[in-house]
Amino acid sequence: MRHTISVLVENKFGVLSRVSGLFSGRGFNIESLSVAPTMDTSTSRMTIITRGDDAIVEQITKQLNKLIDVIKVSDFKNEEYVDREIVLVKVNAEPNNRAEILRMTEIFRGKVVDVSPKTYTLEVTGSEGKVNAFIEMIKHLGIIEIARSGKVAISRGRRTLG
Amino acid sequence: MTQFTGAEIFVKSLLKLKTALIFGYPGGVVLPIYDELFKNPQLRHILVRHEQGAVHMADGYARATGKVGVALVTSGPGATNTVTGIATAYMDSIPIVVFTGQVPTALIGNDAFQEADIIGITRPCVKHSYLVRDVKQLAPTIAEAFYIASTGKPGPVLVDIPRDVATNKSTFNFPEKVELRSYKPTKSGHQRQIEKLADALENSKKPVFYVGGGVISANAAGELSKLAKHTHTPVTETLMGLGSFDSSHNLHLGMLGMHGTYRANMAMTDADLVVALGARFDDRVTGKIDEFAPHAKIAQVDVDPTSISKNVKCDIPVVGDLSDVLKKLNVAVKKRKVPWKSKTKEWVQQIDEWRSSNTLAYKTKKNVIKPQFVLEEINKITKGDAIYTTEVGQNQMWAAQYLTLTKPRTFLTSGGLGTMGYGFPAAIGAQAAFPNKIVIDIAGDASIQMNIQELGTAVQQNLPVIIVILNNGFLGMVRQWQQLFYENRYAYSCMEHQPDFVKLAEAYGAFGARVTKPEEVAPAIKKAIKLKKPAIIDCVVEREENVYPMVPAGAPINKMLLA
Ligand SMILES: Cc1ncc(C[n+]2csc(CCOP(=O)(O)OP(=O)(O)O)c2C)c(N)n1
Numbered sequence: 001m002r003h004t005i006s007v008l009v010e011n012k013f014g015v016l017s018r019v020s021g022l023f024s025g026r027g028f029n030i031e032s033l034s035v036a037p038t039m040d041t042s043t044s045r046m047t048i049i050t051r052g053d054d055a056i057v058e059q060i061t062k063q064l065n066k067l068i069d070v071i072k073v074s075d076f077k078n079e080e081y082v083d084r085e086i087v088l089v090k091v092n093a094e095p096n097n098r099a100e101i102l103r104m105t106e107i108f109r110g111k112v113v114d115v116s117p118k119t120y121t122l123e124v125t126g127s128e129g130k131v132n133a134f135i136e137m138i139k140h141l142g143i144i145e146i147a148r149s150g151k152v153a154i155s156r157g158r159r160t161l162g
Numbered sequence: 163m164t165q166f167t168g169a170e171i172f173v174k175s176l177l178k179l180k181t182a183l184i185f186g187y188p189g190g191v192v193l194p195i196y197d198e199l200f201k202n203p204q205l206r207h208i209l210v211r212h213e214q215g216a217v218h219m220a221d222g223y224a225r226a227t228g229k230v231g232v233a234l235v236t237s238g239p240g241a242t243n244t245v246t247g248i249a250t251a252y253m254d255s256i257p258i259v260v261f262t263g264q265v266p267t268a269l270i271g272n273d274a275f276q277e278a279d280i281i282g283i284t285r286p287c288v289k290h291s292y293l294v295r296d297v298k299q300l301a302p303t304i305a306e307a308f309y310i311a312s313t314g315k316p317g318p319v320l321v322d323i324p325r326d327v328a329t330n331k332s333t334f335n336f337p338e339k340v341e342l343r344s345y346k347p348t349k350s351g352h353q354r355q356i357e358k359l360a361d362a363l364e365n366s367k368k369p370v371f372y373v374g375g376g377v378i379s380a381n382a383a384g385e386l387s388k389l390a391k392h393t394h395t396p397v398t399e400t401l402m403g404l405g406s407f408d409s410s411h412n413l414h415l416g417m418l419g420m421h422g423t424y425r426a427n428m429a430m431t432d433a434d435l436v437v438a439l440g441a442r443f444d445d446r447v448t449g450k451i452d453e454f455a456p457h458a459k460i461a462q463v464d465v466d467p468t469s470i471s472k473n474v475k476c477d478i479p480v481v482g483d484l485s486d487v488l489k490k491l492n493v494a495v496k497k498r499k500v501p502w503k504s505k506t507k508e509w510v511q512q513i514d515e516w517r518s519s520n521t522l523a524y525k526t527k528k529n530v531i532k533p534q535f536v537l538e539e540i541n542k543i544t545k546g547d548a549i550y551t552t553e554v555g556q557n558q559m560w561a562a563q564y565l566t567l568t569k570p571r572t573f574l575t576s577g578g579l580g581t582m583g584y585g586f587p588a589a590i591g592a593q594a595a596f597p598n599k600i601v602i603d604i605a606g607d608a609s610i611q612m613n614i615q616e617l618g619t620a621v622q623q624n625l626p627v628i629i630v631i632l633n634n635g636f637l638g639m640v641r642q643w644q645q646l647f648y649e650n651r652y653a654y655s656c657m658e659h660q661p662d663f664v665k666l667a668e669a670y671g672a673f674g675a676r677v678t679k680p681e682e683v684a685p686a687i688k689k690a691i692k693l694k695k696p697a698i699i700d701c702v703v704e705r706e707e708n709v710y711p712m713v714p715a716g717a718p719i720n721k722m723l724l725a
Contacts, residue, residue, distance in 0.1 A: 009344075013293075017282070021285055025286055066466070066468055068310060068342070068345045069344055071343060071344040
């Protein structure tokens with residue numbers, strides 16, 4: 001099972017290694033991880049995507065809770081949250097495929113954020129599925145490099161983590 | 163406001179926390195702190211011989227007293243030498259604070275002389291750690307470190323202090339109260355869960371209390387004893403739980419698990435209700451996990467939610483401090499009109515029957531000292547009024563099986579990590595806390611050589627710890643496994659060369675005696691007690707004696723090999 005775990009932590013040095021250490025110490029892979037301060041700059045939010053047996057993930061979330069610098073942990077269930085990811089894609093922009101690139105980017109409501117004589121850099125935001133689909137669609141045009149943010153997630157409705 | 167150096171703040175903070183004792187070893191970057199210790203002799207410092215020893219001493223002090231143990235070492239090799247001690251305390255949830263010196267903040271990350279990333283190295287084996295980067299943070303950090311080490315599920319906390327932090331100045335801003343938004347250990351157990359647990363006890367015909375070190379660390383042995391006696395429920399203990407229930411009581415089952423008693427393992431296998439109290443279902447206890455307590459409902463009380471249902475699925479979880487939960491449980495069971503005694507009468511009879519098979523009996527031999535016999539002699543001499551520590555191996559298991567233990571905090575042993583070399587320094591720590599008690603380290607001839615250098619510390623401080631070596635000339639427990647599971651191939655488990663332990667003791671200024679006949683054991687130990695001097699009693703025992711009962715690793719616990 002894939003899990004989206006949202007963790008509110010004290011914004012202190014060393015927190016990231018403590019959190020990631022819990023995963024690596026158990027031989028668990030983190031598929032993606034994003035961290036940034038929240039509105040209250042003394043705290044940060046991490047969104048961690050991991051895959052594993054429910055019981056083990058439950059154990060990990062309990063262990064996360066036990067870390068002194070962790071304020072709150074939530075293992076999001078399917079319908080409870082929205083998530084988004086951003087991708088930056090650098091593609092070959094030859095005269096013969098520029099129109100196609102722009103069309104695809106438009107369809108995915110993306111933007112061109114950087115241009116050079118031979119390349120375009122595109123930005124697309126959306127669910128993971130949408131980002132995957134976009135990459136799939138422009139693959140044949142010659143992707144040079146990709147940077148994905150990893151997912152950020154937030155609970156739906158009025159519920160909050162912190 | 164008056165300004166103080168970090169070193170002054172360090173000392174003032176420890177005095178404020180009523181620290182009586184530091185176990186430590188100086189070096190370059192902690193010299194400013196040592197200079198302050200020199201000026202403040204009211205804060206006693208014990209100079210050890212190896213930093214591992216300092217941490218085990220702080221740990222032994224903490225286990226014996228329930229207070230936070232403190233160690234202080236320098237950066238680099240001083241810090242890395244503490245790792246085994248920290249891991250030992252971590253596995254057994256012992257409250258200690260380890261202060262390590264660090265190179266000046268400007269040099270951190272430069273591979274400076276004697277720099278080690280001790281925060282990184284110890285991260286998986288501390289409850290928490292701090293690198294203090296600003297002297298203003300020093301006092302609040304020390305306050306937090308003690309608070310975290312000693313509350314919730316206790317554990318080691320490391321505080322890394324760069325040299326310039328010790329020399330820079332700040333006001334003394336020690337907080338009166340520590341409040342952390344991200345750390346709020348659950349204290350009080352949920353009443354509804356406690357009632358459920360009381361219901362389960364009421365409805366059970368074959369209940370067992372399975373008690374771990376959590377009962378001792380929460381100082382809940384008194385409540386446990388009341389509860390067990392009132393509900394007439396037998397008690398079995400893990401290695402870490404020993405001492406929490408009077409071992410002479412007829413409800414006492416003794417230790418369970420791999421080298422547990424026959425009655426304890428049979429009772430767990432037959433029970434209809436197992437109530438785990440501050441115990442974590444370690445693999446040495448459960449044996450084959452699918453066949454562990456197969457007929458029982460499982461209830462579990464623990465201050466640490468991560469311990470609950472970790473290895474065995476639990477039907478009635480109660481999160482809370484054990485002394486609080488057991489207090490409430492005592493009230494809850496007293497409210498119920500249950501004929502407790504008659505309810506478990508048959509169960510207790512069955513247990514008496516198992517007990518009568520006396521699987522701890524051993525064959526005596528004329529003129530040969532049996533290791534078990536040494537422990538029985540010690541029981542007769544101390545009458546249970548002593549603090550025992552152990553090394554690791556057969557000595558540890560025999561100590562657990564044969565010593566009479568009537569009080570908590572009197573049996574100090576490395577349960578989780580199984581650290582050879584733990585017992586002697588831990589005994590020094592306990593003796594430093596209780597100078598007038600008899601403190602005995604039950605040792606093996608191999609383990610004792612792992613921290614034997616601390617004889618220097620014991621003699622210098624006049625701490626009359628008695629080391630009783632059960633000397634079989636083998637890495638005994640390893641040899642036992644090789645005999646039973648590797649067809650007698652004793653690969654590198656024989657210590658062919660040993661020091662003369664008597665001369666060794668004497669070289670350090672301690673008392674040494676070697677005994678080879680059963681009748682010499684008691685007089686030698688009595689003499690050591692009388693001398694009030696650190697001592698080694700080297701008991702030459704039956705070389706190939708095994709620890710029984712034994713459950714082979716991975717087998718169900720009722721399938722015991724018996725002597
Ligand atoms: C530091 C460390 N190294 C290795 C081991 C593995 N080990 C467990 S028991 C044992 C033998 C201990 O021998 P001894 O101290 O003579 O005790 P005995 O079993 O003979 O009583 C060994 C090597 C350990 N527990 N700790």
